[in-house]
Amino acid sequence: MNHLDKLEAQSVYILREAYREFKNICMLWSIGKDSTVLLWLARKAFFGHVPIPLVHIDTHHKIPEMIEYRDKLAMKWKLTMIYGENSEALKHKKTFPDGKVDRISCCQALKTEALKNTLSGKWTRYIMDLNTGKYGIDPNKEKYTGVIVGVRADEEGSRSKERYFSPRDKENDWDVGDQPPEFWNQFKTEFAPGTHLRIHPLLDWTELNIWEYIEREKIPVTSLYFDQGNGKRYRSLGCYPCTLPVDSTAKNVNEIIEELKSGKFANIAERSGRAQDKDDGGGLETLRRDGYM
Amino acid sequence: MENREQMNIVIVGHVDHGKSTVIGRLLADTGSLPEGKLESVKEYCRKNSRPFEYAFLLDALKDEQAQGITIDTARCFFKTSQRNYIIIDAPGHIEFLKNMVTGASRAEAALLVIDAKEGIQENSKRHGHIVSMLGIRQVVVLVNKMDLVDFDEKVFQAIQTEFREFLDKININPVSFIPISAFNGDNIAVKSPYTLWNDGPTVLKQLDELVNRKEDEDLPFRMPVQDIYKFTGEGDGRRIVAGTVLSGNISKGDEVIFLPSNKRSTIKSIEGFNISPRDTAYAEEAIGMTLETQIYIKPGEILVKAGEKHPILSSRFRANVFWVGKAPLIKGKSYKLKIGTMRIGVKLVEIINIIDAAELNIDTFKDQVERHDVAECIFETVKPIAFDSISEIELNGRFVIVDNYEIAGGGIILEGVADSSNTLLEHIMDREFLWERGLIPSSLRETIYGHKAKFIVITSGSEGNDKLIQDIGRELEKKLFQMKYKAYYLGVSSLFYGLASQTVSDHQGRDEHIRQIGELARIFTDSGQIFITSVFNLDDYEAQKLKLLNHPNDIVFINIGDSSFNTFQADVVIGKEGAANAICAVLKKQEVILDYYL
Numbered sequence: 001m002n003h004l005d006k007l008e009a010q011s012v013y014i015l016r017e018a019y020r021e022f023k024n025i026c027m028l029w030s031i032g033k034d035s036t037v038l039l040w041l042a043r044k045a046f047f048g049h050v051p052i053p054l055v056h057i058d059t060h061h062k063i064p065e066m067i068e069y070r071d072k073l074a075m076k077w078k079l080t081m082i083y084g085e086n087s088e089a090l091k092h093k094k095t096f097p098d099g100k101v102d103r104i105s106c107c108q109a110l111k112t113e114a115l116k117n118t119l120s121g122k123w124t125r126y127i128m129d130l131n132t133g134k135y136g137i138d139p140n141k142e143k144y145t146g147v148i149v150g151v152r153a154d155e156e157g158s159r160s161k162e163r164y165f166s167p168r169d170k171e172n173d174w175d176v177g178d179q180p181p182e183f184w185n186q187f188k189t190e191f192a193p194g195t196h197l198r199i200h201p202l203l204d205w206t207e208l209n210i211w212e213y214i215e216r217e218k219i220p221v222t223s224l225y226f227d228q229g230n231g232k233r234y235r236s237l238g239c240y241p242c243t244l245p246v247d248s249t250a251k252n253v254n255e256i257i258e259e260l261k262s263g264k265f266a267n268i269a270e271r272s273g274r275a276q277d278k279d280d281g282g283g284l285e286t287l288r289r290d291g292y293m
Numbered sequence: 294m295e296n297r298e299q300m301n302i303v304i305v306g307h308v309d310h311g312k313s314t315v316i317g318r319l320l321a322d323t324g325s326l327p328e329g330k331l332e333s334v335k336e337y338c339r340k341n342s343r344p345f346e347y348a349f350l351l352d353a354l355k356d357e358q359a360q361g362i363t364i365d366t367a368r369c370f371f372k373t374s375q376r377n378y379i380i381i382d383a384p385g386h387i388e389f390l391k392n393m394v395t396g397a398s399r400a401e402a403a404l405l406v407i408d409a410k411e412g413i414q415e416n417s418k419r420h421g422h423i424v425s426m427l428g429i430r431q432v433v434v435l436v437n438k439m440d441l442v443d444f445d446e447k448v449f450q451a452i453q454t455e456f457r458e459f460l461d462k463i464n465i466n467p468v469s470f471i472p473i474s475a476f477n478g479d480n481i482a483v484k485s486p487y488t489l490w491n492d493g494p495t496v497l498k499q500l501d502e503l504v505n506r507k508e509d510e511d512l513p514f515r516m517p518v519q520d521i522y523k524f525t526g527e528g529d530g531r532r533i534v535a536g537t538v539l540s541g542n543i544s545k546g547d548e549v550i551f552l553p554s555n556k557r558s559t560i561k562s563i564e565g566f567n568i569s570p571r572d573t574a575y576a577e578e579a580i581g582m583t584l585e586t587q588i589y590i591k592p593g594e595i596l597v598k599a600g601e602k603h604p605i606l607s608s609r610f611r612a613n614v615f616w617v618g619k620a621p622l623i624k625g626k627s628y629k630l631k632i633g634t635m636r637i638g639v640k641l642v643e644i645i646n647i648i649d650a651a652e653l654n655i656d657t658f659k660d661q662v663e664r665h666d667v668a669e670c671i672f673e674t675v676k677p678i679a680f681d682s683i684s685e686i687e688l689n690g691r692f693v694i695v696d697n698y699e700i701a702g703g704g705i706i707l708e709g710v711a712d713s714s715n716t717l718l719e720h721i722m723d724r725e726f727l728w729e730r731g732l733i734p735s736s737l738r739e740t741i742y743g744h745k746a747k748f749i750v751i752t753s754g755s756e757g758n759d760k761l762i763q764d765i766g767r768e769l770e771k772k773l774f775q776m777k778y779k780a781y782y783l784g785v786s787s788l789f790y791g792l793a794s795q796t797v798s799d800h801q802g803r804d805e806h807i808r809q810i811g812e813l814a815r816i817f818t819d820s821g822q823i824f825i826t827s828v829f830n831l832d833d834y835e836a837q838k839l840k841l842l843n844h845p846n847d848i849v850f851i852n853i854g855d856s857s858f859n860t861f862q863a864d865v866v867i868g869k870e871g872a873a874n875a876i877c878a879v880l881k882k883q884e885v886i887l888d889y890y891l
Contacts, residue, residue, distance in 0.1 A: 001508065001577055003299045003377075012579035013537045016519045020592060020634075047533055047581055048566045049524045078527065153368040163395065181391035181617055183427075183703035184398045186631050186693040204379065206370060217567060 004213055008044065011201040013185065014164055015045040015148070018199045019052060021189040022146030026082070026119070029054040031066040032237045033221050035150035036073075037210050038202055040219045043077070052148065053080040055118060055125075059110040060090055061097060061239035069222040074128055081128040082138055084118025086110050097241040110239075119144045119196075145191065148199045154206045166198045167191060174198075208260045215253045227251050298376040300505055303397040305383045305424060306406035307414035311437040314475040315406060316369055316380055317347025319496070322482035325371035347476070375501040383420075390423070390665055391617040394703065397424055402431035402468075402503045404496070409448055409472070410441045413456055418652070421456075422667060425463040426615055426705060428687055431503050432460070432467045435496065440474040444487040468503065469493050508576040513601040514541030515681070515689045517633030518551070518594045522581070533564050533581040536596065536634065538574055539688040543582070545572040548599040551590045552679035553606055554832060555859045557599065559585040589754050589830060589857060593635035595679045595689070604679040604689060605709035609642070614694065615667050618701025622662035622670075622694070627805075628701075630674055632692035638675040638804045639694065642716065645669040662702075669707075673716055675804045676834040682708050721841055724815075738821030744778050744886045746818040748848040749876065750839055752831040754857030759829035761869055762853055766827040768873040773823055778886060780823040785810060807835050811842025818846035823885065833861040849883065851876055 001009070018025060027042065029035045042050050056070060074081035089095060089109040096106035117123035120143050127138035151162060163179055165187035180188040191197055205213075214221055227233045232245040250256045304312045320326050338345040369380045381396035397403065403424045407417050424432060434456060442448045453470045460467055471480055472488045473496060479485035480495050494502065519536040523529075543549070547560045563574050564581040574580040597603055616622050622641055630639035647656045647668045662668040683690035683705040690706040739745050749769070751762045766782045773780035785806050792809060810826055817824035828835070831850075836858065840848050852863035853872055867875045880886045 001575075003297060006299075006577065009537060009577055009579040013519070016535060016579070020520050044566050045535075045579070046522060046524070046566075047529075047531070047564055049522075049527055049529065051524065154370055179392065179395075181700050181703070182395045182398065183693045183700065184688075184691050186691075186700065186703070188698075188700055190629070190695055190698040192698050204368075 004209065004216060007205055007209060008041065008213070010204065011038075011041045012045040014187070014199065014201040015042055017187060017189060018146055018148055018165075018201075019046070022197070024142050024144050025146035025148065026053045026055045026144045027148040028115075028150070029056050029070070030150070030237070031056065031062070031070050031222065032150075033210055033214065033225065034152060034202060034205075036219060036221055037205075037213055038148065038150040039073075039077075039079075040217060041201060050077060050079050053082050055144075055147075056081070056083045057111055057114045057118060058083045058085045059114070059239050060085065061095070061110070061241060063224060063234075063237065063240050063243070065222055065224055066237060071128070071133060073220070075130060075133055078130055079128075082118075082125050083135065084114055084123055084125050086114040086117075087123070089113070097239075103242055106242075119147060143196070145196045146199055147196065148201065150202045151200050152205050152207070152210075153203050162198075162200050162203055163188070164200055164203055165189060166200065168196055168198060170194045208257065211253055211257045211260060215257060221253075225256065297372070298505065299379065300376060300402065300500075300503065301379045301381060301400045302402050302404060302500065302503075303381045303383050303400035303424075303429070304404045304406065305393060305397065305420040306435075307408070307411070307416040307420075310406045310408040310411065310414070310417070311475050312404075312406050313382060314347045315404065315435060315437065315473070315481070315496070316382055317349075318475045318478055318481045319380065320369055320371050321347065322478060323371045323373060323497070325369075373497055373501055378500065390419075393420065394423060394427065394615070394617065397429060398427050398703070400429055401505055402433065402500075403429050404433050404435055406435045406437050407452055407456065409436050409438050409452065412452060413459070417456070418459055419665075421460055421465060422463050422648075423615060425465050426613060426667065427703075428683075428691075428705070430465075432465050433496075433499055433503075434467050434470045435475075436470060436472050437475050439472045439479060439485075439488065440477055444472070444474075444479075444485075446488075446490045449491070469499055471496055471499060509540035509686070509688065510542055510576045512540035512576075512686050513603075514543050514547075514596075514598045515539040515604065515633075515686060516543065516580075516596040517635065517689075518590060518592050518596055519634045520592050521590065531564065531583055532587070533583060534590070534596070535579075535581040537579045538576050539633070540576050540686050541598070541601070542573055542575045543580075543596075543598070544574075549584075550597050550599055550603075551588075551594040552597060552604060553677050553834070554590060554594055556588045556590055558588050561585045589756070589855075591830075593633070593637070595633055595635070597679075604681045604686075606677050606679050607709040607711070608674045608677040608715070609671060609710035610680065611645070611669065611671050611707045611710055612692070612704040613667060613669050613707065614662065614702050614704035616662045616664055616702040618664060618694075618696050618699065620696060620701070621664070622668070622696075622702060624660070629695040630672070630678075630692055631695060631700075632678065632680055633689060635678055637678060639672050640716065641670055642673045643671040645671065671710055675808075676838075680706055680709070682706055717838065717841060721844055725845065735819075735821065742779050742821050744823065745884070746821045746846055747823050747880065747883075747885045748814040748818050748839075748843045748846060749823065749825045749851065749880075750831070750836070750848065751825070751827040751851045751853065751876075752829065752836075752857055752863070753853040753855065754830055755854035758854055758869070762827040762829060765853065765869070765872045765876075766825050769876050770825055772873050772877060773880075773886070776886070778823060779821065780825060781817060782825040782827075783810070783813065784826065785828055807838055808842065811839045814839065814843045814848070815846065818843060823880075830857040832857060833859050836861045847885075849879065851879070 029039060042052060086109050094100050094109060096103050118125055121141040125138035126135040128135050163182055167180060167188060168174055224234045224237060227249045231247060231249055233248045233250060235246045237243060248259060250259050304316060306312050334349045335345050338349060371378050381400055383393035383396040405421060407413060436449050436452050449472045471493055472491055473480045475481060479487060482495060482497050484495055516536045516538045518534055522533045522535055543560060545560050545562055549560060550557050561583045563571055564583060624641050628639050630637050647659045647662060647666050681689040692704050693700045694702040751766050753762050763784055770780050770782035788806050788809055814824050836850060850863040852866045853869050865879050
């Protein structure tokens with residue numbers, strides 16, 4: 001087995017463990033390349049099916065192509081597609097683009113808060129009707145006790161300490177100092193009432209592995225990752241006010257792989273285009289403790 | 294596509310012996326740091342009036358910087374011309390041993406760092422021992438801070454001699470000892486001019502000479518069944534047995550056995566998504582397969598080939614366990630065992646000895662295994678399970694023990710132990726010996742009640758019959774009751790919310806419910822009643838258990854439709870139509886109740 005085969009097998013194993021052990025489980029889909037690879041791995045694990053609902057947190061400031069791509073794939077792959085949002089903050093325009101709050105508070109409200117309350121079922125969830133492609137209110141208000149997330153250890157410092165199965169307490173807190181042990185391929189799949197688990201099947205993947213796998217499997221990704229002729233492309237996707245494209249002429253997956261291996265990005269952090277990281281002195285840590293992905 | 298080979302390395306050793314510095318240096322010397330990272334850390338040190346240390350590179354989290362010690366395993370990536378490495382930084386502090394285990398159990402090789410000036414410390418040994426238990430065979434010992442002892446060969450040799458002797462006792466044959474100064478970069482990427490007396494490799498060269506474990510394809514086939522999928526809702530008729538192959542290989546047409554249920558079938562196809570069709574799968578692959586025959590199997594069983602050496606099938610085994618739980622491991626308490634994909638109740642039966650991981654002293658007098666102890670013990674599962682000894686098929690001889698939602702210990706199985714002294718049998722002998730008998734003989738109850746006592750167990754192996762057997766149980770209860778017999782039906786789900794709700798955590802689940810229903814049956818039948826229950830998909834072991842628990846009273850097993858048993862025989866097999874009447878007829882035939890029409 002080559003390295004990608006090994007990564008794939010391990011991720012599939014983790015996904016199957018998660019699906020077996022958790023009744024109320026969902027997978028976060030940010031529409032970015034990592035969680036799209038995760039979605040593809042779910043199809044690998046479940047032989048073409050995706051028996052786990054996908055949850056997207058819509059900040060309503062996402063780059064429009066992202067939403068279009070999301071709904072297209074949801075229909076094509078027959079996904080149980082759910083989204084949640086912070087309708088209050090959006091209604092009162094308490095956002096960074098509206099000039100009312102700073103970047104970090106905006107992330108807190110539109111992503112972290114929205115995520116927390118969508119997962120717990122407190123706020124309305126919207127589910128796609130696969131016959132019409134339209135969203136309606138999801139009658140299921142049950143709390144998700146297992147949440148599959150596509151974070152990678154190489155993204156930044158705090159993520160390198162994550163477990164494959166990582167418990168969060170009642171307050172959604174991540175106790176970095178007291179994490180459960182993982183012996184061999186045995187993970188923490190038991191959890192006390194009120195707590196839930198984050199599951200990280202992509203922990204050992206690097207940005208380069210992701211692109212190599214996308215190429216090998218021919219996974220469809222949004223065209224935002226490619227240069228459309230203006231010498232710019234997105235390396236990491238987020239909300240348009242805070243995510244800047246990078247200068248690059250990579251027009252396809254192979255050119256991105258080349259660029260990562262030997263080109264200009266070989267030694268530059270992937271999230272360098274994300275403005276909110278820099279506003280928080282400790283990198284993503286503050287956001288992350290609160291549940292940011 | 295490049296798709297380079299990768300190796301996971303764990304770095305261990307006593308606190309402050311310089312693990313993080315070694316990693317920082319490896320990252321810097323292989324050009325693996327993100328641009329600007331080194332500068333920003335240096336800037337941070339200047340601002341905070343602290344001397345720069347490579348270790349700060351790794352201390353990505355704020356609270357970790359405040360404490361100045363690594364509390365959790367962190368992963369760093371670097372590469373050489375040979376391959377890519379993930380280096381797992383394991384904390385040296387004893388409090389964080391569970392984190393060290395997490396890091397080490399993913400590694401192919403270990404770098405064990407010893408401070409030349411401080412010499413071998415408690416955790417140098419303890420970590421060595423755990424690395425050995427976790428199955429890491431390649432260990433490189435780095436004697437660090439050589440600059441502080443003036444690169445004195447004698448100091449290096451003394452540490453080497455002493456530590457080799459220790460490692461020998463725990464079956465580690467170290468690949469090499471390397472004298473280094475991580476802070477100054479001596480013998481990390483380039484040979485040091487100060488250690489000309491040493492002709493060994495640099496750390497980087499040594500790493501590149503290590504080898505990744507070969508996939509265990511030559512061993513007998515083992516695949517723990519992770520799940521059984523059927524996505525009929527989406528028009529997919531396949532019933533897929535999914536799992537990751539631990540060892541060996543499997544091909545279409547192979548005759549296979551599921552253990553411990555002992556059910557047999559033949560592989561019909563190897564399944565996958567977005568792969569080219571194929572007929573064979575190998576070790577380490579996460580696969581799926583369909584079977585020629587429809588048999589009912591459960592996740593947790595292990596799949597083996599009929600013609601190959603089988604695993605051990607036993608409920609008792611001897612093992613070395615490393616305990617990290619907050620509460621000690623004690624005898625008699627119910628824990629959950631996870632081995633492969635099996636989850637099952639387990640008890641500690643006997644502590645053979647407790648080994649001080651650092652000094653290797655053996656303590657045979659402790660009656661519980663405390664946090665950070667390594668102990669040799671005998672365990673017993675509630676039902677027989679299939680496993681291999683660690684020396685035969687390593688990956689099928691490892692387990693963890695869960696205590697109160699947490700993984701509290703990990704272990705390796707040394708051998709199976711004969712089931713001669715089964716704790717269930719012992720329990721029943723004790724119970725019967727101590728049973729407080731009333732003054733009414735059972736014959737008198739029979740005369741007064743007009744029937745005999747009986748425990749009736751209704752089961753079925755046909756898919757979808759779980760509800761049906763409950764209905765039959767209730768209908769039977771009603772019929773007997775209308776005939777004025779003392780009959781009572783109790784479903785397992787009633788137990789779940791009643792008697793068992795306080796005592797059973799969800800993971801003990803079924804096994805504990807079976808035990809409780811068996812104990813209840815003993816009481817009900819003792820009181821002269823006809824006690825009815827229904828349990829879907831009862832297996833051989835569960836049936837035996839119910840029979841034993843109801844001892845010395847009478848039991849009858851009724852099977853509706855397909856049998857869920859392997860070799861165990863139900864007393865009566867009937868169809869679902871008129872089942873309650875048919876059971877009444879059986880009871881008459883067995884003279885449990887009288888036939889008034891005779």
